[in-house]
Amino acid sequence: MTSDPARRLLPLADQAAPERADAARNRELLLDAAAAMVAELGADEVTMDALAARAGVGKGTVFRRFGSRGGLMAALLDHTERAWQAAVISGPPPLGPGAPPLERLLALGDSRLRTTLQHAALIRAAGAEGARASGAHSFAALHVRHLLTQLEVDGDLPLLAVALLAPLEVPVLEQQVRLDGLPVERVLAGWADLVRRVVGRPAVTPPGGAT
Amino acid sequence: MTSDPARRLLPLADQAAPERADAARNRELLLDAAAAMVAELGADEVTMDALAARAGVGKGTVFRRFGSRGGLMAALLDHTERAWQAAVISGPPPLGPGAPPLERLLALGDSRLRTTLQHAALIRAAGAEGARASGAHSFAALHVRHLLTQLEVDGDLPLLAVALLAPLEVPVLEQQVRLDGLPVERVLAGWADLVRRVVGRPAVTPPGGAT
DNA sequence: GGCCCAAACGGACCACGGTCCGTTTGTATT
DNA sequence: AATACAAACGGACCGTGGTCCGTTTGGGCC
Known part of the structure; x- marks a missing residue:
């Protein structure tokens, strides 16, 4: 009964998609790191590799989060x-x-x-x-x-x-x-x-x- | 006397820069190839490598001619x-x-x-x-x-x-x-x-x- | 707590733009 | 014709954006 799958698919009136805790944490990490790097280097000196390294995540994660x-x-x-x-x-x-x-x-x-x-x-x-x-x-x-x-x-x-x-x-x-x-x-x-x-x-x- | 370097630097009233014959030939070759490729593939499918190959010149030559x-x-x-x-x-x-x-x-x-x-x-x-x-x-x-x-x-x-x-x-x-x-x-x-x-x-x- | 699986992760890998530098070639001069 | 040199050449090489796929993990369910 409590296993009704609809419960998870329509949890509340909250239509916002679920986001796993680590995903959210990494998003913050990346956004902060990116903002800092843009501030100190300028936007077009920021490379995706460097950003990933600085945020301490893999490069794949960066692209998973932001697409490009x-x-x-x-x-x-x-x-x-x-x-x-x-x-x-x-x-x-x-x-x-x-x-x-x-x-x-x-x-x-x-x-x-x-x-x-x-x-x-x-x-x-x-x-x-x-x-x-x-x-x-x-x-x-x-x-x-x-x-x-x-x-x-x-x-x-x-x-x-x-x-x-x-x-x-x-x-x-x-x-x-x-x-x-x-x-x-x-x-x-x-x-x-x-x-x-x-x-x-x-x-x-x-x-x-x-x- | 006839070796006066100014002769070459100011050949005539023609201020257009000299361009070596092979350079001119390659420019034509590249422009033609590029136009053809754009026509058949669309501009953003044309890569510099492919263009160089198709025109039969080295990649360095492409960049020498057009910069980017x-x-x-x-x-x-x-x-x-x-x-x-x-x-x-x-x-x-x-x-x-x-x-x-x-x-x-x-x-x-x-x-x-x-x-x-x-x-x-x-x-x-x-x-x-x-x-x-x-x-x-x-x-x-x-x-x-x-x-x-x-x-x-x-x-x-x-x-x-x-x-x-x-x-x-x-x-x-x-x-x-x-x-x-x-x-x-x-x-x-x-x-x-x-x-x-x-x-x-x-x-x-x-x-x-x-x- | 233990199970399960979708979601997230990470880094090796690829393609492309751009650079570098040793080699070749056109052309002017004699 | 021979010489000399600047210009052009070409392709190995590098950095970066983006993908792929095997591995890890969060969190709902029992």
């Missing part, structure tokens, strides 16, 4: 990303709720630009498994779309949202800031200008003001 | 890219000169979107050495900037140009078209809408039309 190098980097990014999402959903204005939509949108761009630039190496190393796959990207797009709705912008909102976020992607920003040497403020101002054109409000002050 | 796998892919892209630039500079309208600027801009987007999608695998494989490095990207940006000038758009034109091109980059397009399954026409329409907002012309017909 990109997956590992994505997992590292995950912490940051969750924090960012939390800030957007329930943090203080203007990024969080409470400010008018346009201000929130501009704050989102600012925040996104800076964090993207800050973790550029990690994001690059994460590749396809990175922002795009882990839902990070779709969350941002969804939120922009939401703000555009509030701003009563009409058109193909999903597309418009992606178009607004595209100039904030790593390759573009690195080209502008690192290679072309443009100051971050200028890039940001350019983005704000783009946003205003898209939402149809020529300037911060509504039409009628000077300039 | 990315460099090779970029070299393959080069043909396509030159053709595209030629079409923009001196091809038939609306992509080439002769059409009104807004039409040219929209044609540019259309053309760029399609060719990018068509060569997506190659572009991805080219990575940093690809479009961005080989000047392809800067040419497009320059031209968009030029068209924006003709459209009397004011603002930070270099930034605006990049922002318009960003949604046409490979990762964005692949996400939308290949993963989300959006039809190309819709993506294109979305881009056209973005352009109109940026240049400040709400629709094809000037304000006053029925929309």
Whole structure:
């Protein structure tokens, strides 16, 4: 009776998959080691062999946990990303709720630009498994779309949202800031200008003001 | 007297570097073999070893010529890219000169979107050495900037140009078209809408039309 | 406690990109 | 034609990402 296999397959309303104790321990070990190594060497000096050695596990285990190098980097990014999402959903204005939509949108761009630039190496190393796959990207797009709705912008909102976020992607920003040497403020101002054109409000002050 | 070393260093007004006959021959051999292999296997099934073998040269030679796998892919892209630039500079309208600027801009987007999608695998494989490095990207940006000038758009034109091109980059397009399954026409329409907002012309017909 | 087995482990192994360096070859000079 | 040398060549070699498979282990069940 108590051997009913359904008990284990549907233990509770908890749909989270079971994870063995050693697996969980190793995940922590690896994540910590990886974070430390990224901090002290930079993302693209971290090799999977070295990571395994440092965490004291076999290489196979690393790949079992994270699938690939990109997956590992994505997992590292995950912490940051969750924090960012939390800030957007329930943090203080203007990024969080409470400010008018346009201000929130501009704050989102600012925040996104800076964090993207800050973790550029990690994001690059994460590749396809990175922002795009882990839902990070779709969350941002969804939120922009939401703000555009509030701003009563009409058109193909999903597309418009992606178009607004595209100039904030790593390759573009690195080209502008690192290679072309443009100051971050200028890039940001350019983005704000783009946003205003898209939402149809020529300037911060509504039409009628000077300039 | 005739041994004056300057004679060889400055042979003529021809500043193009000399290239030994065997080097040139091998470049052709490699480029042809690479193109064939990409065509029949797809870009990311082509290995440098296999390419060297097929072209009948040593592996060292491949890297001497192209520097890296990315460099090779970029070299393959080069043909396509030159053709595209030629079409923009001196091809038939609306992509080439002769059409009104807004039409040219929209044609540019259309053309760029399609060719990018068509060569997506190659572009991805080219990575940093690809479009961005080989000047392809800067040419497009320059031209968009030029068209924006003709459209009397004011603002930070270099930034605006990049922002318009960003949604046409490979990762964005692949996400939308290949993963989300959006039809190309819709993506294109979305881009056209973005352009109109940026240049400040709400629709094809000037304000006053029925929309 | 003892049994059982799915899950996790670990490290030998493989494939591929990239480098190195001793050898060959094209070309300019005489 | 002979000489000289820079450039090009080629393949052995190395590091790294990723796989495979025989071994170990956590934890539910009796």
